[in-house]
Amino acid sequence: MLTLDAVTIRQDDFLLCAALQITAGARVAVIGPSGAGKSTLLGAIAGFVPLAEGRIIWANADISGQSPALRPISVLFQDNNLFPHLSAFDNVALGLRPSLRLTKTERAQVMAALDRVGLSGYEARRPAQLSGGQQSRVALARVVLQRKPLVLLDEPFSALGPALKAEMLQLVADICSETGATLLMVTHDISDARAIADQTILVADGVAEGPFETAHLLDNPPASLRAYIGASLSGPPDRR
Ligand SMILES: Nc1ncnc2c1ncn2[C@@H]1O[C@H](COP(=O)(O)OP(=O)(O)OP(=O)(O)O)[C@@H](O)[C@H]1O
Numbered sequence: 001m002l003t004l005d006a007v008t009i010r011q012d013d014f015l016l017c018a019a020l021q022i023t024a025g026a027r028v029a030v031i032g033p034s035g036a037g038k039s040t041l042l043g044a045i046a047g048f049v050p051l052a053e054g055r056i057i058w059a060n061a062d063i064s065g066q067s068p069a070l071r072p073i074s075v076l077f078q079d080n081n082l083f084p085h086l087s088a089f090d091n092v093a094l095g096l097r098p099s100l101r102l103t104k105t106e107r108a109q110v111m112a113a114l115d116r117v118g119l120s121g122y123e124a125r126r127p128a129q130l131s132g133g134q135q136s137r138v139a140l141a142r143v144v145l146q147r148k149p150l151v152l153l154d155e156p157f158s159a160l161g162p163a164l165k166a167e168m169l170q171l172v173a174d175i176c177s178e179t180g181a182t183l184l185m186v187t188h189d190i191s192d193a194r195a196i197a198d199q200t201i202l203v204a205d206g207v208a209e210g211p212f213e214t215a216h217l218l219d220n221p222p223a224s225l226r227a228y229i230g231a232s233l234s235g236p237p238d239r240r
Helices: 037-044 090-094 104-116 132-146 162-179 189-195 214-217 225-227
Strands: 001-012 014-022 027-031 053-058 073-076 150-154 182-184 199-204 209-214
Touching: 001 037, 001 214, 014 037, 014 199, 027 037, 027 189, 027 209, 037 073, 037 150, 037 182, 073 132, 090 104, 090 132, 104 132, 132 162, 150 162, 162 182, 162 189, 182 189, 189 214, 199 214, 199 225, 209 214, 214 225
Parallel strands: 014 209, 027 182, 027 199, 073 150, 150 182
Antiparallel strands: 001 014, 001 053, 199 209
16 A cells, blocks of 8 residues: 655645555556646655655555655656666666676566567667667666566656557556556546556645546546546536
8 A cells, every 4th residue: 555644745836735545556547737746746756856744655664764766666757767878788777786787687687577578689779779669668677677566657658659658558557467566657648547547646736636436537527627638528517
């Protein structure tokens, strides 16, 4: 269980409150208007953004004071997931050993992670020698390798075309199912939320709420969400 216990995050005049619980192994979308604080929320869970108040608890342990590297969390951001001067192999290996001095067993683990994302044979290529989708797979292989129980995605595939993005999200969902990892995924595309997340957290008006059952939330959107997803979804009057 991931618990955000009476969390408050402040960045200058921006304020976000969150009190919620996510079951281990769940796949949860994080949606809401631009600037509402979705990335900030993930940053706080990952330890990149400090909490003003409250605690973050994973598996009964308070991780609020832990540095990002020590948290049980892998993060994939939209940009800067790969180092351009390193091979695919080394980019993945960094997830295990920042020194890149690997044992034989660790080298085999890196190869297995690259294989899992369909990149066997591409180990020696640098990011510029890979397609956008292949670059995403390298970043995902690092997540596979780290085997952390919490995986946070902040729109890492938004630069990809729709078909490729859907394929990558399905691969993430499959990997999380295999490892039992809990997935939190920021998305602007509600079809992504419907496709791979049973539950959804709504970030709007200074509050992160939920998780709600995705289909129910999207079929019955509150006012803050209705404005965001547009008129394409109709629902009953504001339920709040
Ligand atoms: N380092 C920072 N210092 C001060 N304010 C910040 C900082 N980073 C973000 N903010 C502000 O915090 C608010 C939330 O930003 P955040 O990036 O989390 O929103 P978001 O919901 O992820 O938006 P988007 O969907 O556009 O990516 C915004 O008002 C933003 O201007």
